[in-house]
Amino acid sequence: DTGVSQDPRHKITKRGQNVTFRCDPISEHNRLYWYRQTLGQGPEFLTYFQNEAQLEKSRLLSDRFSAERPKGSFSTLEIQRTEQGDSAMYLCASSPEVGREGGDTQYFGPGTRLTVL
C-alpha cells in the first residue's frame, strides 16, 4: 500500500493558463474525491467518483473545472483559464467500497499546491 499520490506537488502558473493535476488512489479503492483547501480553511468538497462515474459535484466546481476518472483508477482535475482565486491546495482522497474495512474513511494524498500569478 503506497498511499494516495498526487502530481505535481507544486504548480505555478500565470492567470489564464490551463492546468491539470493527477491523483492516483490506493489501488483497491473504488471511490475517489477531490477537495480544495485555502489558507486557514478546512478542505472543501469539489467532486466524487465511484469507479469511473462522477456521482457528485459541488457548486464550487465552476464550468472552468473538469474532473475525469476514465478507467476507474487515476483521476485528473483540470482548471481552464485559471484565475488568482484558484490558488489553493488541491487534495485528493480515496476510500474502499462501502462495507469493506475502512470504507467509511477517506485517505488523503499530499495535495497539489497551485499558485496563480
Place this chain on the structure above:
Amino acid sequence: AQTVTQSQPEMSVQEAETVTLSCTYDTSESDYYLFWYKQPPSRQMILVIRQEAYKQQNATENRFSVNFQKAAKSFSLKISDSQLGDAAMYFCAYRWLGTGNQFYFGTGTSLTVIP
C-alpha cells in the same frame, strides 16, 4: 445543511501534558460518522480517530480519545501525554451515511507543543 465549527484557531500545550480540542457540528441526521484528522506542516492529512454516531462509547486510539456528546452535537479530541510530533493542524470532520460521501470539515485548530 451540515456545518462543522472549531472555535479554537490556535492551541498550545506543554510536552507531556493533556490538551482538548473542541468541535461542534450541526445536523438533523441521526446516522453519521465524525473524524479527527491531523495535518502536519507541509504534509498530508492523516486520520487520528473516528466515531460512529450510533455508538455511545467514546473512541480511543492510544493517547487520543474523544468526548462525543450526541445531544449537544459536540465532538472534542483529547490528546494525552502530548509529544512534539503532535504539533499540527487538527481538523474535525463530519460525514452523513446517507449522502454521496463527502466530508464536511471545520476550519482547523493549530496545535503547538512547547518543549
